[in-house]
Amino acid sequence: MDKKNVSMNDVAVAAGVSLKTVSRVINEPDSVRESTRDKVHSAMETLGFRTNFAARSLKLGRYGCIGVVLFHLSGGAVDMIDGIADAAEERGFALTMIKKRAGEKMTLADAARRMSQLPVDGMIFNLRQMVDDFDTFEALKDLKTVIITPMEHPTCSTVSDDQEGGARMACEYFLNHGHKNVYFVSGKKESLSSQCRMKGWLAALKAHGIEPPEPLQGDWNADSGYAAGLVLADKPDCTAVLAANDCMANGVMMALRDKGLSVPDDVSVIGFDDELYKTIPNSILTSVKFRHRELGVRALNEVVAGLEAPSSRSRTLVSGVLIERSSVKDLRA
Amino acid sequence: MDKKNVSMNDVAVAAGVSLKTVSRVINEPDSVRESTRDKVHSAMETLGFRTNFAARSLKLGRYGCIGVVLFHLSGGAVDMIDGIADAAEERGFALTMIKKRAGEKMTLADAARRMSQLPVDGMIFNLRQMVDDFDTFEALKDLKTVIITPMEHPTCSTVSDDQEGGARMACEYFLNHGHKNVYFVSGKKESLSSQCRMKGWLAALKAHGIEPPEPLQGDWNADSGYAAGLVLADKPDCTAVLAANDCMANGVMMALRDKGLSVPDDVSVIGFDDELYKTIPNSILTSVKFRHRELGVRALNEVVAGLEAPSSRSRTLVSGVLIERSSVKDLRA
DNA sequence: TTGCGAAATGACAACGTTGTCATTTCGTTA
DNA sequence: TAACGAAATGACAACGTTGTCATTTCGCAA
Numbered sequence: 001m002d003k004k005n006v007s008m009n010d011v012a013v014a015a016g017v018s019l020k021t022v023s024r025v026i027n028e029p030d031s032v033r034e035s036t037r038d039k040v041h042s043a044m045e046t047l048g049f050r051t052n053f054a055a056r057s058l059k060l061g062r063y064g065c066i067g068v069v070l071f072h073l074s075g076g077a078v079d080m081i082d083g084i085a086d087a088a089e090e091r092g093f094a095l096t097m098i099k100k101r102a103g104e105k106m107t108l109a110d111a112a113r114r115m116s117q118l119p120v121d122g123m124i125f126n127l128r129q130m131v132d133d134f135d136t137f138e139a140l141k142d143l144k145t146v147i148i149t150p151m152e153h154p155t156c157s158t159v160s161d162d163q164e165g166g167a168r169m170a171c172e173y174f175l176n177h178g179h180k181n182v183y184f185v186s187g188k189k190e191s192l193s194s195q196c197r198m199k200g201w202l203a204a205l206k207a208h209g210i211e212p213p214e215p216l217q218g219d220w221n222a223d224s225g226y227a228a229g230l231v232l233a234d235k236p237d238c239t240a241v242l243a244a245n246d247c248m249a250n251g252v253m254m255a256l257r258d259k260g261l262s263v264p265d266d267v268s269v270i271g272f273d274d275e276l277y278k279t280i281p282n283s284i285l286t287s288v289k290f291r292h293r294e295l296g297v298r299a300l301n302e303v304v305a306g307l308e309a310p311s312s313r314s315r316t317l318v319s320g321v322l323i324e325r326s327s328v329k330d331l332r333a
Numbered sequence: 334m335d336k337k338n339v340s341m342n343d344v345a346v347a348a349g350v351s352l353k354t355v356s357r358v359i360n361e362p363d364s365v366r367e368s369t370r371d372k373v374h375s376a377m378e379t380l381g382f383r384t385n386f387a388a389r390s391l392k393l394g395r396y397g398c399i400g401v402v403l404f405h406l407s408g409g410a411v412d413m414i415d416g417i418a419d420a421a422e423e424r425g426f427a428l429t430m431i432k433k434r435a436g437e438k439m440t441l442a443d444a445a446r447r448m449s450q451l452p453v454d455g456m457i458f459n460l461r462q463m464v465d466d467f468d469t470f471e472a473l474k475d476l477k478t479v480i481i482t483p484m485e486h487p488t489c490s491t492v493s494d495d496q497e498g499g500a501r502m503a504c505e506y507f508l509n510h511g512h513k514n515v516y517f518v519s520g521k522k523e524s525l526s527s528q529c530r531m532k533g534w535l536a537a538l539k540a541h542g543i544e545p546p547e548p549l550q551g552d553w554n555a556d557s558g559y560a561a562g563l564v565l566a567d568k569p570d571c572t573a574v575l576a577a578n579d580c581m582a583n584g585v586m587m588a589l590r591d592k593g594l595s596v597p598d599d600v601s602v603i604g605f606d607d608e609l610y611k612t613i614p615n616s617i618l619t620s621v622k623f624r625h626r627e628l629g630v631r632a633l634n635e636v637v638a639g640l641e642a643p644s645s646r647s648r649t650l651v652s653g654v655l656i657e658r659s660s661v662k663d664l665r666a
Numbered sequence: 667t668t669g670c671g672a673a674a675t676g677a678c679a680a681c682g683t684t685g686t687c688a689t690t691t692c693g694t695t696a
Numbered sequence: 697t698a699a700c701g702a703a704a705t706g707a708c709a710a711c712g713t714t715g716t717c718a719t720t721t722c723g724c725a726a
Contacts, residue, residue: 005394005475007682018706023684033692033704050449050473054396055682057452058387058711061338065429065452073415075408082406085432094451095430096398099418116383118427119390119398119452140383226614251614279612281559281584340712351676356714366674366722388712391681667726674721683711691704696697 006047015043026051057119064092066303067120069111070099072128076273076292080148083296084124091304096120108137108147116140122303122310124148129190144306146299150196152315157306159299159316161290163193166320167200170242170270170288173322175208178331179240179268184215185228185252187244191220197244197272218248225251232267233259239267239331246271246287250280253327264329274323284326294318339380348376359384390452397425399636400453402444403432405461409606409625413481416629417457424637429453441470441480449473455636455643457481462523477639479632483529485648490639492632492649494623496526499653500533503575503603503621506655508541511664512573512601517548518561518585520577524553530577530605551581558584565600566592572600572664579604579620583613586660597662607656617659627651 012019017036024032025040032040043049057063066088070077088095096118100106108131115123122144127134130151139145139156147153150160174182184201187194198215205212216231218224225248232238233256243249249271253263263269263284274289295318306312345352350369357365358373365373376382390396399421403410421428429451433439441464448456455477460467463484472478472489480486483493507515517534520527531548538545549564551557558581565571566589576582582604586596596602596617607622628651639645 005682009682019682020684020706020708021704024705027684031704036704048473052391052682053450053452054387054391055711056684058385058391058682058713059684061711063387063452068430070418073411073418075411078406078408078411081414082432085403085406085430086434089432089434096452097401097418097428097430099415099422101419101422117386119386119396119429140381220611222610222612222614222616247612250612254614276612277555278553279555279580279583279609281555281587283555338712342712352712353676353678353714354674357675360714364674369674385712388681389714391683391712392714394681669726670724672722672724674719676717676719678716678718680715681713685710686708687706688708689704689706692702694700694702696699 005052006049007052008049010047011040011043011049014047015039053119062121063119065094065096065119065121066300067115067118067123068095068097069115069123069125070097071106071111071126071131073099074128076290077126079292080126080296080299083293083298084300085296086293087297087300091300093121093300093304107131107133109133112137112140112143112145116143122146122307124299124303128192130192139310142310144303144310146302146306148295148299150192155311155313157302157312157314157316159295159302160318161193161292161295162317162319163196163290164200164203165317166272166288166290166322167197167242168204169200169320169322170272171201171204173270173286174240174242174268174328175204175210177268177328181205181210181213181237182240182242183213183232183235183238185218185225185241185243185248186215187218187220187248189217194244197242201242218244220245220247222247222251222254224248226255228252229255230259232256233261240328241267241269243269243271246273246276246285249285249287250276253285264327268328270322270328286325286327287323288320289323290320291318338385339382340385341382343380344373344376344382347380348372386452395454396452398427398429398452398454399633400448400451400456401428401430402448402456402458403430404439404444404459404464406432407461409623410459412625413459413629413632416626416631417633418629419626420630420633424633426454426633426637440464440466442466445470445473445476445478449476455479455640457632457636461525463525472643475643477636477643479635479639481628481632483525488644488646490635490645490647490649492628492635493651494526494625494628495650495652496529496623497533497536498650499605499621499623499655500530500575501537502533502653502655503605504534504537506603506619507573507575507601507661508537508543510601510661511666514538514543514546514570515573515575516546516565516568516571518551518558518574518576518581519548520551520553520581522550527553527577530575534575551577553578553580555580555584555587557581559588561585562588563592565589566594573661574600574602576602576604579606579609579618582618582620583609586618597660601661603655603661619658619660620656621653622656623653624651 127149216228229252274287549561562585607620
């Protein structure tokens with residue numbers, strides 16, 4: 001019965017004004033007389049008018065949308081997306097999202113090409129693992145591209161947690177409390193987060209002239225931490241353990257206890273992400289927390305700032321915070 | 334120096350063909366001679382042509398995008414978004430996302446209005462708490478709307494985990510194992526998940542003619558579970574505890590142990606979400622797991638299926654699964 | 667070589683907005 | 697009341713595609 005889409009022209013006819021006046025009511029209401037405005041408004045109301053995004057964008061030459069490519073969707077990603085979305089909202093942008101499917105192989109170039117066919121003025125890549133064309137990739141000109149990744153990129157702006165710095169901070173915290181060495185339990189090998197955390201640990205120890213012990217390989221889950229803890233319990237020189245996340249840290253602590261050792265009296269432990277308190281009552285685990293929300297906000301702001309100068313390039317690091325609880329013993333006493 | 338946007342016309346001129354032929358190379362390549370196609374392709378390559386989304390959508394009258402409104406962004410949301418995104422990908426759709434900001438008040442009508450100005454053919458609302466206009470809301474016609482929520486909606490299609498059924502299943506599991514009653518620890522009051530889980534618990538007990546004990550109020554975190562556990566430890570008739578999530582279940586278990594009770598020998602426990610194993614080594618907690626990913630897939634499919642008939646209405650429930658471990662003792666023996 | 671039907675290509679309008687510029691209407695002052 | 701400048705409104709083109717329909721080119725049989 002009724003027409004599919006109500007256009008400005010329909011509204012104009014109904015209100016007895018010109019199409020351009022309807023346009024003005026929407027975009028510069030002050031420039032039209034109040035009586036006219038009311039007529040137009042009620043016509044819009046009656047007909048159920050909604051501005052057509054496609055036509056508007058076509059004319060304006062921009063979309064008001066930022067593309068987000070999720071190469072990987074992990075736990076911390078929620079808060080990051082939250083930050084991106086809130087910041088976008090605040091600046092009047094919506095998000096256009098695509099995701100790498102499990103098993104699918106997607107390069108940065110693939111992602112950029114696909115995104116460029118969608119309604120976006122700029123884009124953000126969330127990249128937590130290495131990708132083949134990382135170093136050779138060049139963003140499409142006139143389409144600002146920001147990569148969320150700990151790696152430095154030759155031409156694109158990047159934003160990252162300072163994971164390396166966070167790990168260094170945790171190590172120094174141990175050393176400042178009189179520990180002479182720090183053991184490390186890593187996450188999955190292919191994870192850049194794990195790699196960076198390990199790098200920070202290595203750097204801190206070397207900076208103090210300490211020979212780092214062999215790191216123990218974990219997989220983020222508690223069971224792998226428990227296995228590592230069993231091994232560490234037998235090392236007499238092990239007084240401090242840095243685990244690449246809280247779940248593994250918890251596994252380590254439980255193994256140590258099962259072996260008759262006390263945390264922190266016999267061995268001190270620090271984790272990452274500060275989420276153990278959600279699952280363990282009265283959690284004592286000291287942990288390095290990253291501000292994922294802030295990370296998202298920064299990434300979005302960087303894109304928006306770069307809309308006018310897509311080829312600009314910057315590198316943003318969002319520092320971590322050490323949440324102090326009681327899992328680290330002060331050996332200096 | 335170079336023009337801002339390369340249009341099909343530019344490509345046509347460069348390739349020495351008509352604009353329409355370029356269009357055909359893109360949309361129906363088989364209808365154009367191979368030699369022509371090659372000319373066009375190389376012209377596109379040279380000029381860096383990318384089809385203009387706005388113009389294309391304007392002409393076609395559709396976008397190939399599904400809107401997602403996040404009223405609330407919780408942990409389980411990651412998997413759900415993952416499912417939505419994968420299913421969208423598979424069916425050739427991208428996602429357009431907006432989010433309710435913390436503190437902001439957003440009704441369904443608000444969300445629908447905002448979305449309708451964006452490039453979307455249909456939309457999904459993720460709604461985990463009650464909202465003022467839930468019962469009165471009517472979706473915009475010709476814009477299929479699916480709500481992810483446990484509540485039934487008068488006019489819109491809804492998709493949900495069967496939380497109530499999951500809770501019932503867990504209760505019955507206790508009862509089938511010879512337990513005579515089941516205590517319940519709830520999540521945050523305003524959470525619909527918590528409300529549904531409680532409803533299922535009540536329903537199961539009543540169906541067996543059991544008078545439900547007073548539920549204990551928690552807040553999803555372990556500490557609140559621990560507090561509840563301390564209370565429950567003093568109830569001699571308490572042999573079975575259903576906690577609205579795994580974190581609280583863990584809190585309950587630790588409190589019971591601290592009070593000298595054994596799980597499952599003295600008290601049996603079941604949780605929800607099956608995520609404790611990530612944090613606790615050798616976790617014994619039996620838990621009801623919901624398939625959030627599947628939930629997202631169903632929601633997206635429902636939208637896409639409804640694109641042609643936006644006013645159709647359906648209700649989808651995705652059942653939960655009981656992951657059996659050893660935290661429930663069989664009292665029948 | 668001619669003629670014919672099918673395949674390939676092209677010209678032009680249309681989608682629903684906004685920008686440019688011209689025209690009309692209004693309120694004010696002489 | 698006339699004249700004027702400012703405010704309000706309108707006519708028309710343009711954004712970059714795709715659909716419709718007309719035209720050209722091709723391959724093949726007579």
